[in-house]
Amino acid sequence: MPAPVPTPAHPHPDAEGLPIGIIGLGAMGHGMASSLRRAGYRVHVCDVRLEAAQAFAAGGGVACATPSELAAHCEVIVSVVVNAAQTEAVLFGEHGAAAAMRPGSVFVMCSTVDPNWSIALEARLAALGVLYLDAPISGGAAKAASGQMTMMTAGHPEAYAKVGDALDAMAAKVYRLGDQAGNGSKVKIINQLLAGVHIAAAAEAMALGLREGVDAAALYEVITHSAGNSWMFENRMAHVLAADYTPLSAVDIFVKDLGLVLDTARATKFPLPLSATAHQMFMQASTAGFGREDDSAVIKIFPGITLPQAEPKP
Structure with a gap:
């Protein structure tokens, strides 16, 4: 039986004006980027496998060679890498995103990490003027691809306001679990x-x-x-x-x-x-x-x- 084709999302009125970056095009990240693209967002993507980013962009979007290049174009960055060490590299490693992120932009962290590390990351980014959402995900690749996964989020109201409806474009269930980082990861x-x-x-x-x-x-x-x-x-x-x-x-x-x-x-x-x-x-x-x-x-x-x-x- 062929896999069901995801229903096209109704474009959000702000989608065309909000460039969003996805870092990490594994099974979950690729599906999330696809959901955002269906919803009408201008999606920039980055992966350690440049060919994966280029293949995604061939269907609509922009491939970036490094996290810093992506950050220079995006007000919202969604990181979908494996763990805290990879998130650290995405932000603060060579060609990391943090130095290129503008004050008031948002970093959405979707990895499974130590909650205390996530709490500390919020403070580190706040010192740079960057907003943060602690936002681990669940549901598997198929639900990510169809926009039906679950997000367990926590962060300041300003971060939610900046992200707008992008979270709802990626997930069927977006749980808001607190106004500061930690509870999402817990x-x-x-x-x-x-x-x-x-x-x-x-x-x-x-x-x-x-x-x-x-x-x-x-x-x-x-x-x-x-x-x-x-x-x-x-x-x-x-x-x-x-x-x-x-x-x-x-x-x-x-x-x-x-x-x-x-x-x-x-x-x-x-x-x-x-x-x-x-x-x-x-x-x-x-x-x-x-x-x-x-x-x-x-x-x-x-x-x-x-x-x-x-x-x-x-």
Whole structure:
């Protein structure tokens, strides 16, 4: 069945006058840039792979070679990179955006990071006269491409006013969680706590079924129609059944994200026993060589099971 074509967005009246930059054209960033373009915004894009930016711009938009070049043209910059280290490089590295951003412009940070780092970043940018939105995202590549993802945002009202309706062009749900940075990142890592624990539990359940000789497809059918189901079981165990570990979200993402969860809790001596166990499972999978595979590959740590194999190609 062909993938649904996103409904064209109704152009916002201010869209043509507001140049927006997207830095990072991975699965999520590319979809977000496409949503903004459909809504009528003038989209500038930048990626470490210049060819990716050029390919996007061929359909409408402007490719920029560096974050500083993009910042010179845009009043709003949306950063969709992997982590805090990459965000740091985007802003303050060689050819970084921060030095080229004009006072009153807005930096929207969409990575999953330590909430305290995000709070500190708001203060660093404020010293440069730059507004900041703490705005992690969730939903996956398909929802990003169709403008249906979720954004967990926090920041000063002036930042929201400057961004206007651009957030709504990128996401179906834009949650405003506070008037200063921090709560967006805190809610995101709590979401990642649940996501990681659910994937680990789903893998454990499927592994037990395989060990006990239950047909994997039958087990999947029963669980997905029973009270024990979860969104992660239904989504990720389908990858296991298909023997397809193409990394839509990799094992190492949860090594990082559950590490952030545990670091945050450790600072206030708050116990998270399930998160700690799930983190160790993803660590074990990464150490075993599966770090760049889909996070469902955490099932590969269980001994004495035979995983489903891909159907041979005709």
